[in-house]
Amino acid sequence: MDQKKILLLGGSAQQLVAIRSAKRMGLYTVLCDYLPDNPGQYEVDKYYNTSTTDVEAIYEIAKNEQVDGVLAYASDPAALPAAIVAERLNLPTNPSESVAILGVKHLFRDFLQKNGFACPRYYTFSSNIETEELKVKIRDFAFPIIIKPTDSSGSKGVTKLTNMKGFERAITHAINYSRNKILIVEEFIERGFPDIIGGDVFVWNGKIVLYGEMSCLRDNSGRGLIPIGKKRPSGLNQLQTRRVRDELQRIVSLLDIHFGEMNIEIILDRNDNVHFLELGPRAGGNMIPLQLSDAYGVDLVKANVVAAMGIEPDLDLKEQPGCYMHYVLHCYENGVFDTIKFSPEIEPFIYRKIIYKQVGDSVEAFDGAGKALGIVFLHFDTVEQMDNFCQNKDKLVKVVLK
Template sequence: MKKKTILFLGAAPTQVPPIRYAREQGHHIITCDYLPNNPGHKIADEWFNVSTTDMDVVLQLAKSKRIDGIVAYASDPAAPTAAYVAEKLGLPGNPYESVLTLQRKDLFRRFLKENQFNVPVSKSFSDTEKNIAKDWASGLKLPIFVKPVDSSGSKGVTEVKDFSLYDQAFDHALHYSRAKKVVIEEKIIKKGHQVAGDGFIVDGRLAFRCWANENFDSLCNGLVPIGQTFPTTHALELQEVAHTETQRLLDLLGMKQGALNFDFVFSDQDEFYFLELGPRNGGCKIPEVIKYATGVDLIKYTVDAALGLDCSALKPTPANGYWSSYMVHAIENGCFKEIYLSDRARRCIVEQDIYVTKGDAVKMFSGSNDTLGEMIMQFSSNSEMQEMISAMEKDIKVILE
């Protein structure tokens, strides 16, 4: 295969796997990121201290380097930039406006409503509309969610159960919004677990999807995922509804290729609701867990699709066995000492990456940016997996000094 030049948007630890794959294929690798010490830069041929959200600067860089493909792996903020550059340069990608619709919560909720998808009562407001937003929100049934329209990794999201905390929640969401906009919506009474996982589009068709139960830790922040357990325990007929509705959405948006990251729920009436549909791969080692569970390498397909290579070999493949990602996290602020692992946790761990060392300051887990490490785990049964993930603090514990 002829050597290609690929521009990767982001070089953080979670974004290293596709860069490494491209290196193995002999491609010329360019990375850009506003953090010069990120590890992906170390395995790139060239790197640039450029924000992945500065679309025009990234476009000029892409033009000057005559790139053959662009990848925004596991990054919501960078996904519109990748689509914008690909569209301007005639490279493989998805329509910019469609990607932006998926990435922005306000645009996505509006799109869902206009196209008769199930959607919670929801409305977005700018930073100058705080009092108008409060009046509107006061008429909603608690609890409600207050979210930045454009953040990722659950940063800035608050579940408001007591309306006296509304102002604090609105300001918190604004702090994490680049657009300085907030979306407020009623909570969906869900059936069973929230669903996570990744999928992949080939020639406009949802060719592959692998879904998991999303898990949270109520000891710190019950809104930020601490692990995904594969496969999901939802009934197959409900999963087929999710697949059909996803394909309808992709058709309406004209999405052509590439990875998808899912977050959805079923209501207590078995109604399907999108929470998010990210136009990119999931973080939390989701693609890596999926490869263990199914043998399907979504990292490979992501890079290949960005270069316009044939991805038609991708087929539906069920998960084999019981697998989970796990985000190592602290339940309080402090100074990191060590990680306690029970004997059974040690037996289950297949891979682990720990990002902190003794003496580092750590914060209570309130967003994906507070993750201290990531693990991939394999379990002997679904019951063992569900029992452990629901109370993982018994088996994996961050010890502070």
């Protein structure tokens, strides 16, 4: 019997779990990644130093290798190329048109507005617009406002403004993280529920079969838009949970999403209306699938691989007791990495540590998910224990630079 092949788009440290899962399943693994230092290249059967966003190059590779599935695991930029290539080759995929809507913020905003979802006032503009013209276009917007790229993730390039001070700088910041150079400005949504709701859901046959909504941690060092962790249970009440889940399923149905893991970012306003910040057509970053696998007693990484091959995944959910969270290790200055000190008080609750850096590596100030130093996973017996960590995390976990 011929060995089945899977094409994986992206070989970063966070994507290694998908590569290793595919290998354990006995699949022949083909990888595309243009970064010469990606660790995935050393673990696959065949490697191509090719950008995951180069549709034509990926298509030729997939066709020549005669792959049976394509997976862009935990990658926003690669999600649409994966869908386009899979469609061309008649492989398992979600509609590329739907993936495009989910993957680009202004298209998603247009979709939400057209279909009656809660949506803030917004304006989409090109990066070469004259500043004064843009100010005229948004003169009726109420502050605070958010300026961001339409094609980035992990809160990269995002700025919140309470007035016009720093307006031009915010635009420049967004441009620096944009590939398509299309930006968006939108009114800030005042939250009713205190936290942003993040996490992942998993879809099979058009139905959400796993709801993994969690509360997001944001840092308190003036960069409060960057996620630094997720915690479960989320703290939502029954009514809020039902509203979130109903709206999630409504989007999945409207866009004809067939299968796969999707990353969510949601705000509940003061009337508990569900506002979608993002619904990414791929597994969440910061190893969210591992955390949800632990919480539900399943293997979501394997489920992503299996689903990409057109096979129904085994998702026999058995929610585990206690509280699960992950915490993104980071620092706020450039320097040279030495170590990370964990307080003895918190060590018993840490059950997995993944450190990206070694002693002597250079590190950068944390202004986006790509500059994380690692991730730790914690399991608490009570919500009170988890909340205590969240309130004292800077005392309990210390990054030491040389």
